[in-house]
Amino acid sequence: MTARKQRLDPRKKPVQKRSKITVDVILLAAAQVFESHGYAAGTTNRIASRAGVSIGTLYQYFPSKEAIAVALLERHLAETDHRLHEWVGHMVVEQHNLYEALHDYVTGMLEMHAKQPRLQHILLEETPLPERVHQALIEAEQHAAKTVAGLIRLYPEVRSNGLEHTCFVIVQTVESLTHRYAAHPDDQFIPQAIFVDEVVKMIIAYLKCDSSSL
Amino acid sequence: MTARKQRLDPRKKPVQKRSKITVDVILLAAAQVFESHGYAAGTTNRIASRAGVSIGTLYQYFPSKEAIAVALLERHLAETDHRLHEWVGHMVVEQHNLYEALHDYVTGMLEMHAKQPRLQHILLEETPLPERVHQALIEAEQHAAKTVAGLIRLYPEVRSNGLEHTCFVIVQTVESLTHRYAAHPDDQFIPQAIFVDEVVKMIIAYLKCDSSSL
DNA sequence: TGAAATTATGAGCAAATACTTAATTTATGT
DNA sequence: ACATAAATTAAGTATTTGCTCATAATTTCA
Numbered sequence: 001m002t003a004r005k006q007r008l009d010p011r012k013k014p015v016q017k018r019s020k021i022t023v024d025v026i027l028l029a030a031a032q033v034f035e036s037h038g039y040a041a042g043t044t045n046r047i048a049s050r051a052g053v054s055i056g057t058l059y060q061y062f063p064s065k066e067a068i069a070v071a072l073l074e075r076h077l078a079e080t081d082h083r084l085h086e087w088v089g090h091m092v093v094e095q096h097n098l099y100e101a102l103h104d105y106v107t108g109m110l111e112m113h114a115k116q117p118r119l120q121h122i123l124l125e126e127t128p129l130p131e132r133v134h135q136a137l138i139e140a141e142q143h144a145a146k147t148v149a150g151l152i153r154l155y156p157e158v159r160s161n162g163l164e165h166t167c168f169v170i171v172q173t174v175e176s177l178t179h180r181y182a183a184h185p186d187d188q189f190i191p192q193a194i195f196v197d198e199v200v201k202m203i204i205a206y207l208k209c210d211s212s213s214l
Numbered sequence: 215m216t217a218r219k220q221r222l223d224p225r226k227k228p229v230q231k232r233s234k235i236t237v238d239v240i241l242l243a244a245a246q247v248f249e250s251h252g253y254a255a256g257t258t259n260r261i262a263s264r265a266g267v268s269i270g271t272l273y274q275y276f277p278s279k280e281a282i283a284v285a286l287l288e289r290h291l292a293e294t295d296h297r298l299h300e301w302v303g304h305m306v307v308e309q310h311n312l313y314e315a316l317h318d319y320v321t322g323m324l325e326m327h328a329k330q331p332r333l334q335h336i337l338l339e340e341t342p343l344p345e346r347v348h349q350a351l352i353e354a355e356q357h358a359a360k361t362v363a364g365l366i367r368l369y370p371e372v373r374s375n376g377l378e379h380t381c382f383v384i385v386q387t388v389e390s391l392t393h394r395y396a397a398h399p400d401d402q403f404i405p406q407a408i409f410v411d412e413v414v415k416m417i418i419a420y421l422k423c424d425s426s427s428l
Numbered sequence: 429t430g431a432a433a434t435t436a437t438g439a440g441c442a443a444a445t446a447c448t449t450a451a452t453t454t455a456t457g458t
Numbered sequence: 459a460c461a462t463a464a465a466t467t468a469a470g471t472a473t474t475t476g477c478t479c480a481t482a483a484t485t486t487c488a
Contacts, residue, residue, distance in 0.1 A: 007447095012464075016455070019465060038342055040254050044446060054467045059447060125339035128252055138398075162412075165404055169391070169412045176390030177383070184352075190379055198376075198383045205423035206416040226434080230485070233435060258476060268437045273477060 007063040035119040039127045098155045113182035145171040158207045249333040253341045312369045327396035359385040372421045
């Protein structure tokens with residue numbers, strides 16, 4: 001439970017096929033254990049046991065419990081980034097209008113967050129993460145904001161003044177709302193289709209609005 | 215560390231002035247300790263020590279560590295609710311236009327979340343809370359949505375169709391965005407005034423927009 | 429005053445927990 | 459086949475944690 005955190009690198013990196021599988025199995029088990037027990041109660045022994053691997057093996061490839069959580073999160077970050085670029089690719093190829101483009105974006109983010117909502121929540125909020133991971137998260141978000149801005153800028157109906165701030169708010173909004181919606185899928189009284197539509201409507205209105213509208 | 219959770223009620227409720235002070239001191243200390251150590255590392259012994267009270271005394275008035283966190287959170291919930299009703303009072307008395315009203319609302323929520331952002335984050339996200347607390351949180355949010363809807367409805371420039379869903383999205387948006395903004399006050403590259411203004415602008419645009427705007 | 433009720437004490441327990449290490453098994457390449 | 463490197467094992471350590479309980483101090487009120 002204590003933060004010893006002496007070792008920062010794993011003792012071994014997997015070189016044989018066997019151990020690469022072991023690492024994968026451990027991460028898979030960790031995801032399941034964290035998902036069903038939370039971070040604090042997701043003990044390393046339980047993870048090892050679930051992976052069908054001895055606790056010693058686990059500590060060969062992960063220097064600490066924290067390292068496991070970080071590895072899991074990095075995976076998720078990479079996937080989100082991949083998803084975003086996939087979206088950009090689609091937008092460039094197919095000629096979508098603004099509504100369709102934003103609809104795709106919001107839907108994609110919602111699906112992203114809906115995948116393992118509890119695990120993501122645990123990793124992002126319940127787990128005390130090292131500073132560098134927080135930095136990485138912030139940078140990823142800023143990168144996303146720029147990417148979105150680059151695409152949105154192309155649509156003529158979008159007002160151009162203050163687009164910097166506007167896109168920041170939009171990315172934050174989509175991120176927050178989809179995260180929130182996906183995190184509590186049960187106690188929502190709005191169906192997903194309507195929810196996505198409303199969010200898109202709000203963003204479009206925001207993008208078009210005259211800034212002199214007191 | 216373990217979740218024993220046998221006892222659900224405190225052994226004693228404070229009846230003398232002395233013990234009432236003790237309870238307050240414990241809660242104050244708990245807030246400080248959680249804020250600086252997080253939930254897991256915010257041990258009951260540390261809380262008692264910080265409060266200048268023996269660990270036994272702490273357990274006279276709080277049956278478990280969890281109970282302390284819940285008490286702290288209930289305090290915060292009550293304050294939020296108070297704040298909301300105060301806002302409604304102001305709106306009814308003074309005749310604000312839509313922009314002013316929403317500006318007050320967003321600012322109020324932001325101040326609310328900015329008060330002890332780290333503590334709130336720890337209590338809301340890092341702490342494993344019992345189900346009934348989650349229920350209370352959801353109910354509080356729905357209550358807030360209805361209150362906001364009741365006020366917004368009065369403004370003639372607001373479109374009337376689908377206001378149910380619209381207000382749900384608005385409350386979620388304000389809640390999420392202010393929470394997020396307040397949680398990471400350092401790494402924001404948008405000043406607070408501009409942030410609030412942008413959010414209000416978005417909401418107003420959303421409230422006015424024609425729903426047939428593909 | 430003095431006895432009953434309330435409040436405070438803190439050493440210590442039982443139950444974890446993250447992690448180590450010495451020994452063993454399995455794979456690799458020649 | 460065989461020596462070396464890689465991978466796995468699981469019993470065990472040191473530490474921490476939430477919490478109890480027997481005792482003592484203080485307050486209340488007759």
